[in-house]
Amino acid sequence: MTTTSIVLPGQPISLPRAAPIPQLGTGLYLRDSQIRASVVGIPTQDGPILSIPRIRAKPPSVNSIVLGTVTRLGPLQATLAITVVDGVPLPAGEEFTGVIRTQDVRAVDRDRVKIAESFRGGDVVRGRGDLVGRCAQLLCVYC
Numbered sequence: 001m002t003t004t005s006i007v008l009p010g011q012p013i014s015l016p017r018a019a020p021i022p023q024l025g026t027g028l029y030l031r032d033s034q035i036r037a038s039v040v041g042i043p044t045q046d047g048p049i050l051s052i053p054r055i056r057a058k059p060p061s062v063n064s065i066v067l068g069t070v071t072r073l074g075p076l077q078a079t080l081a082i083t084v085v086d087g088v089p090l091p092a093g094e095e096f097t098g099v100i101r102t103q104d105v106r107a108v109d110r111d112r113v114k115i116a117e118s119f120r121g122g123d124v125v126r127g128r129g130d131l132v133g134r135c136a137q138l139l140c141v142y143c
Helices: none
Strands: 028-031 034-037 044-046 049-051 065-073 077-085 096-101 124-132 135-142
Touching: 096 124
Parallel strands: 096 135
Antiparallel strands: 028 034, 044 049, 065 077, 065 124, 077 096, 124 135
């Protein structure tokens, strides 16, 4: 199998017509005589076995591109629930916490930024991460 496109759960996997039906490995199932994906990933064939290896998300680090949802607003910062790190979604319930400080919103007039005027609860934010202080659990997000 030479396809390099990412498939989504439930999406049919196309096979060459002349090829025999392969053995199904992890990440695939058979429904209505069609092979379908059960996880997000790229199908790979190793001999007679067709599978979709699971893409594992890594924790955010310095310069990671993250997507998150604003969960709390304060006068000096907005708190995020980070759900995507470098294009890979995190498993449900395993999101990380991030913070957007007033000085991280823009490069000029930093002292005039009002978080409440810049963000609302539920906003989706894309930014670049940087660790704040010594706390490795908290990620500062630059918009």
